[in-house]
Amino acid sequence: MLGAWDAEPARADILIGQTTAVTGPVAASVGETLVGVNLYLNSVNARGGVNGEKIKLITLDDKFEPPLAGENAKRLIEQDNVVALFMSRATPHTQAILPLLAKNGIALVAPSTGAMVFHQPVNPLVFNVRSSYQAETEKAVEHLHTLGLNRIAMVHVDDSFGEDCLAGAMKGFNATKLQPVAVIKADRSKPDYAAIVPQLIKENAQAVLWIGSSVAVSDGVKALRKAGSAMQVVTVSNNASSGFAKQLGDAVRGVIVTQVFPSERAMGYSINREAAALAKADGSVTISPSVMEGFASAKVLVEGLRRAGPKPTREKVVAALSSMNHFDLGGLEVGYGPGDRTGLNFVDLSIIDAKGQFRR
Template sequence: MNRWHIQWAGATALALGMATAGHAQILIGQTAGFSGQVAAGVKETTDGAKLYIDMVNAKGGINGQKIELTSLDDKFDPKIAAENARKLIEDNNVLALFLTRGTPHTEAMIPLLEKHGVALVAPSTGAMVLHQPVRKYIFNVRATYQREAEKAMTHLASMGISRIAVVYADDSFGADGVAGAQKGLAGAKLTPVALEKFDRAKPDFTAIAAKVAKADTQAVLIIASGSTVVEANTAFRTAGSAAQIVTLSNNASGGFIKSLGANARGVIVTQVYPNERAVTYPMVKEAQELAKAKGAGDITPAMLEGYAAAKVLVEGIRRAGPKPTREKLHAGLESIKKLDLGGLEVSYSPEDHTGLDFADLSIIGTDGKFRR
């Protein structure tokens, strides 16, 4: 029996979640933008997690108990995300939250996590604010945005590119990425030819695109999500800029490539997991084989993120024992030391909830796939 279900926010969805909750043995909650600008990436990360959790459930679950994930759509709105988290924690009584999406969205949940002692495993964001200072109930798996942005700037500088612009959303995610970009630029003794922010809720790139084109920019780092990056890319091309487009791993999905259309080729996307075709990594090989068995198509970087996240979640639940509680799960996660995810190791302690530090670069090829 397939115990997975996706439920949309609203009274009907919540009622359905509460009705099925009575039959679940290990309840896990997720709120993310299943609709809106990050929907493609959210679907892929969730599909990747599903590959691993379905396999665990098919083998009898954990200590004979199967995992049931209740997923609510927050439309990539921080306010809805916080309310969804409240419903999941207080009404559905989930053991943990899992694979949330977005920096301000996840920040909005922190008071709830602390109030109820609920662990959030693998938020799909690399925000430094979730790493330092250590957030007791947040267990990161992926590397930080600052590390990604810094690596991107260092790479561009090593190629002789010096006229670099940084365009970012006016939220905590944007500010976080800018901090990493500025560190990388400073290391290369460069300053951005343009540093422009835009309204995350109502982006308008007309004036910014004109500035980027006038500055004869060679490359633009766009710190934004999904369809917003697509809009920015189109605006730059319309303004006559031929600048190399660079963005972060929150856009490392097959759906993002499709949304770029004819503008996809040559876009650089930072990555926080190994090449999704690198079977020398056992984790990649495992995910590929499970996807093939389910007829799920090719593995994407976003699916690998979800897959790795599920491995960490499952290990934490295992360590929580036959009758897992929120407190036991927290202790189980903090006890993880050098957990081999399949070529990458994760460790936690009360002083360190960072997880992985892997960062790489990819470029979208003519075949519409990420190339390393």
Template sequence: MTAPHVKTLVVACALALAASAAFAQLRIGQTVGVTGAVAATVKESMQGAQLYLDHVNAKGGVGGEKIEIMTLDDAFDVEKAEANARTLIEERGVLALFMSRGTPHTEAINAVLEQHRVALIGPSTGAMVLHQPVKPYIFNVRATYQREAERAMAHLTSIGVRKVAVVHVDDSFGADGLQGARNGLKAAGLEPVAVAKFDRTKPDFAPLLPALQAAEPQAVLIIGSGTAVVEGIRSLKAARVGGQYLTLSNNASGGFIKLLGDQAQGVIVSQVMPASLNFGLVKEATQLAKAKGVDEVSPAMLEGFASAKVLVEGLRRAGAKPSRASLHQALDNLGRLDLGGLVLDYSPSDHTGLDFADLSIVGTGGRFRR
């Protein structure tokens, strides 16, 4: 065999070994907005996920192999999220994807998942479009946005609020949350007194203010992500539109509160994870966090922690040498899984995950209170 042929063979073997090692290390991919509008919440959710994965890896991982999360930054851009998903699946050889963020982003990723038959565990979005009809390769962990919005409207109407406005981002996420708000208000025989939408990439609230002021809402639900919602709350407060402000759980992070600064107190944020130590999930996460010198587990951290538990259980049930197919099959037939007081139940006809939804309010000191 000639020298060039030997060199080619060595390179081919090295590439094959690298691909094998990628799977041996249980490499999981993630595309998410490490920078951009949702960066603060992403940081916390991944801190929570890593908290549990570090705990599992310290005990030998799964089947003697450690779990590695390979994260690519999509800056909360839909096209980049789809491109990153292709890179992770087609070039990096990941077993599955984990905790994407954003409804249109996850919708775009789904086409890649179905093409390559790769599972996505715990997308950090509660869009109904990812639940019904069932997306074969998407395994939701958190409750839906519609469930959250309905819960928020039920609270407002129960305390006598009759005039609610909805301000939402102009995409599938915003439309989904708006539908949940309409459902919740309809149960009390009401409709939103005003509905306004803003651009996701270049939010501008000034043109929305006159119509919102004219509607004289008592409360405003703002459906959007991170910095856009912060800007919206500041604009509405400055224009004296509404007295109570609400947003959804995609903003349930300490980072979001910090961005709001002196405007944070009194803002209601829906939650898809419990806060009480009576839940085994909360107690476990809190104990592991304290062992690492972290004093408080935020709602965003807990969502990441719960999603990591589902990922690990899927890997454990996928066999000695997990493949994309065996991991998908394990998740598809997972059945009932108790995460610590919260139970999800996957089957081929149901990938919904949890149904827990609650409300919190930002209190003095910048902390969520139930």
């Protein structure tokens, strides 16, 4: 279990609950989002907290297992009495939490998944921050088409996350009047690269949109390169982490990753300047896309708590977030209202260079 603040004074007055994959195949990117969360929450607590109350984030490891995510959320709600849930990771894992929200009248803030099921139909207790996976995959296909790459394949994990990304990609294919040369499902735990890679090569794919965990996608890219294929690989923002780049090893150069936040080096955005200043003061934080997702998500959470007033309850937090029409994150505006829990609507693309840096 991880705490989000390490200051000594008194107890934490505001308890926030999180279930996420601290260990397992997405641990690298989860770890980076937590760095961003802690960077912001620590700064808030160092200034006295919110309305004079400290914030404590209780993080439980679900090991990237959906049933455990549900069990963790139940414990956080019923035993730890948290006032809100925050930044669950992945689609089926977050789906396991949904029944608990309505039963307990508790908000889920900034789920770290862009699945459309959390956008439509609108769940009044889910407050998204990041854009949707469908928007990412649709833009990815359209971008490949503009590059003249029209023989595009798709490999996706065989779960609700993968199906959601496929739905977005098909929008892109329809918009460009293309058809995928292959759509291949991959086991979430043990992708069969020995079958997947030869099929991609046989179909003469110029590019592949590969959807899965950072381990699954990085191993897939390495398997492609080992087979002598130079086809373009694109993946989505769940892999927008330095950890993913490291996992790619010698195969890192040229992999495209869609992004749901502006480049962390774009200092025209005040949120980036704020994070950079706090990282410099901390001395141990390196800013990455995943760090910025955690940082931005924590800002939305804190603003909701601030608007809920002293001694926030679950009901007050939901009401405060529901009426947050226009909140400037620092060059990016988040807003919620009746029938709208989308948060940001921002998608960009990056390419990883030979040094493992994300370039726009």
